[in-house]
Amino acid sequence: MPNTSSTPDLSIISPVYGCKGCLEDLVERVAAAVAPIAASHEVILVDDGSPDGAWGRILELADRYPAVRGLRLSRNFGQHAAISAGLAHANGRRVVVMDCDLQDVPEEIPKLLEALRDGVDIALASRADRQDSAFKKAGSRTFYRLLGWLTDSAHDPSTANFGAYSRKVIDAVNAMPESDRFFPLLVRWTGFRTTLVPVTHARRTEGSSGYSLRQLVRLAMNIALSFSDKPLRLVVKTGLAFAFLSLCVVALSIYRYSIGDIAVAGFTSIIASIWLVGGAIVSSVGVVGLYVGKLHGQAKHRPNFIVAEDTLAAS
Known part of the structure; x- marks a missing residue:
């Protein structure tokens, strides 16, 4: 793995919750995927109060792999707060945000980074064939429909956090003072040129989703109160x-x-x-x-x- 510098070419941010066993595979697959296209990179793993003792595993990986940096939050603040923590500490010229459960396939990162050209600053992964349970798909559709209705805006359920972002997008998001964070809407609000990139979506091999249907509905309501009147x-x-x-x-x-x-x-x-x-x-x-x-x-x-x-x- 390449060593990180004070200003790496690429930062990969992944909030960690309930997927301790996936982390080493994530780090190694990310390194293999970005080695041909990034002179240097860092992988920022943010432990969002993971109940499975993931922090010990993150410490081991940070000790073994110089490119890995671990952040442990004092408690569970939520996925989007954990993403914000990673963004605040990321130094890369380009930034990739992805989940830690390997449903966001690391081998798709070069495709996302390739899309950041010709004035494009945001490349969102579009998961046309989602490998989730019927219940989770239904919950996701309900969430985005409710969110779209409450905010009077269209939301594509095939996209989430997985994407590649230029430095100016991340700087703009970091400068936003909102106490209620929802990363996709903050990115959209910046108004920078965006493209959708079709990607492969993998099945979850470990852990389970941290969002129940009730939590998704509550999240949609909270987002609506923060981002819409x-x-x-x-x-x-x-x-x-x-x-x-x-x-x-x-x-x-x-x-x-x-x-x-x-x-x-x-x-x-x-x-x-x-x-x-x-x-x-x-x-x-x-x-x-x-x-x-x-x-x-x-x-x-x-x-x-x-x-x-x-x-x-x-x-």
């Missing part, structure tokens, strides 16, 4: 719908009273008034509450991750 508009529309419904009830009550169908007037109009006021309150409190909640989280200026150990600092 559509949830706020939905709350307003809900309040307006209640108000419209109350007006319909009032109109119906007046009609029934005019034809003598209501003996005692007043009850229906009171209920309609309550619905009208309640709808307005729900809209106002919902809008203010969501804004205040996000502002409160952002105003604390807490870091997106905490690095507890760094093999480069320890060496």
Whole structure:
């Protein structure tokens, strides 16, 4: 394996969670794949509170392979925070982000890097034939459809984090102060020229996905609150719908009273008034509450991750 320099030609970032047994294979296959096309490279493995004791394995690999750098986060901050930690410590002119479970095939990296030319700064891996279970595919489709609906934007379920990025893209993403991180949307927001590269997708050989369907739905909601104002508009529309419904009830009550169908007037109009006021309150409190909640989280200026150990600092 080539030695890393202070400014390697290529940085490969992989968040690690629950795939301890894949790491050596990942490091060796990455080295073999990039050796013909990169003068030097570094592999940054970010232990995101992996429950299988992956940090010990990362320490072994960092000791054996000079190109490997390990970061251990103080706890589980989530996949996208772990990616952010890797990006913050990456020095390469070009950067590849990939999962550690080898479903993102290391041998496809040269194809992604080859696409970074002629003004292209982002090369996203497109997994046309995903080798996942039917449940995971359904969960992924649900996630992207919900995310697309909540953010009023199209999301390609064949793409994820796996891709190659120029240095200016990574610098732009690192400069973003958001406390809620979702790497694909941050990359898309930069607006740099993007291309899709068809790649092979492998089956998972170890561990299981860290995302359940419930977690994916929660992630989609959290992303929507951070990257779109559509949830706020939905709350307003809900309040307006209640108000419209109350007006319909009032109109119906007046009609029934005019034809003598209501003996005692007043009850229906009171209920309609309550619905009208309640709808307005729900809209106002919902809008203010969501804004205040996000502002409160952002105003604390807490870091997106905490690095507890760094093999480069320890060496």
